[in-house]
Amino acid sequence: MAQRRLQLEIYRYDPNDPQTAPRMDRFEIDEEPMMNLFTVLTRIREEQDPSLMFDFSCRAAVCGSCGMLINGKPQLACQTLTQTLPKKTTLHPLPVFRHVGDLGVDTGTWFRTMYENIGSWVHTEEEFDPQAIEQRLPNDLMLEIYELERCIECGCCVAACGTANVRDDFVGAVTVNRLARFMIDPRDQRTNLQYYDVMGTDDGIFGCMGLLGCDDICPKEIPLQKTLAMVRRKMAMTGLKGK
Numbered sequence: 001m002a003q004r005r006l007q008l009e010i011y012r013y014d015p016n017d018p019q020t021a022p023r024m025d026r027f028e029i030d031e032e033p034m035m036n037l038f039t040v041l042t043r044i045r046e047e048q049d050p051s052l053m054f055d056f057s058c059r060a061a062v063c064g065s066c067g068m069l070i071n072g073k074p075q076l077a078c079q080t081l082t083q084t085l086p087k088k089t090t091l092h093p094l095p096v097f098r099h100v101g102d103l104g105v106d107t108g109t110w111f112r113t114m115y116e117n118i119g120s121w122v123h124t125e126e127e128f129d130p131q132a133i134e135q136r137l138p139n140d141l142m143l144e145i146y147e148l149e150r151c152i153e154c155g156c157c158v159a160a161c162g163t164a165n166v167r168d169d170f171v172g173a174v175t176v177n178r179l180a181r182f183m184i185d186p187r188d189q190r191t192n193l194q195y196y197d198v199m200g201t202d203d204g205i206f207g208c209m210g211l212l213g214c215d216d217i218c219p220k221e222i223p224l225q226k227t228l229a230m231v232r233r234k235m236a237m238t239g240l241k242g243k
């Protein structure tokens, strides 16, 4: 296959510099076998424009920092091979999150706020005993919890969510997934009504339109459809029964 010369249109804007205005910059780079967008952006920064801003850490779809809109679709740049892309590609920062500069956004503040709001920790009345041996849970239950814990907090599902794009108080599928992790954990002693208080609301599970853009987009294939359905059912029953 003949080597392609890739063309990238990249969104540029520094919100901290009032002199600048948003624009699209065009870069070209020769494609190489098994090249991913992390390599492309790093090469552009090293060889063509050192001021280009974007976030990376692990380069292996683990840290969740490199989510961006790749031809309009939220995806991880380090997981995206250029061979899966057309010759011309546009890159924009993820919507919903605070823009830091060019392709960089602040997902951390959004996640911290949402997770604090739902009480994202095991709630228990048990006294902590530093001498006690670790509490054991059945393997199949731990696997179920681990399946939800695999989320890397990249924000792609939030960026793909119609509700989150128009309502900044909407929790998004990822926060529902986070609470579900505690709902199935017997060590968390919260009652259904306590879960209802934080999730049985219009900015919680009942704000979800159920079109499942989140489930389609998740790069870690977290079972968001199943989790949203489980939490919606549980919260609806709690609302009806009042317990």
Ligand code: SF4
Residues within 6 Å of the ligand: 150, 151, 152, 153, 154, 155, 156, 157, 158, 173, 174, 177, 217, 218, 219, 220, 221, 222, 224
């Ligand atoms: S659920 Fe998937 S898409 Fe959403 S933040 Fe976690 S890993 Fe990213």
Ligand code: SF4
Residues within 6 Å of the ligand: 157, 160, 161, 162, 163, 164, 172, 173, 207, 208, 209, 210, 211, 212, 213, 214, 215, 228
């Ligand atoms: S199913 Fe719900 S959480 Fe997922 S993208 Fe649609 S509105 Fe957002």
Ligand code: FES
Residues within 6 Å of the ligand: 055, 056, 057, 058, 059, 060, 061, 062, 063, 064, 065, 066, 067, 076, 077, 078, 079
């Ligand atoms: S750099 Fe860590 S997920 Fe892409």
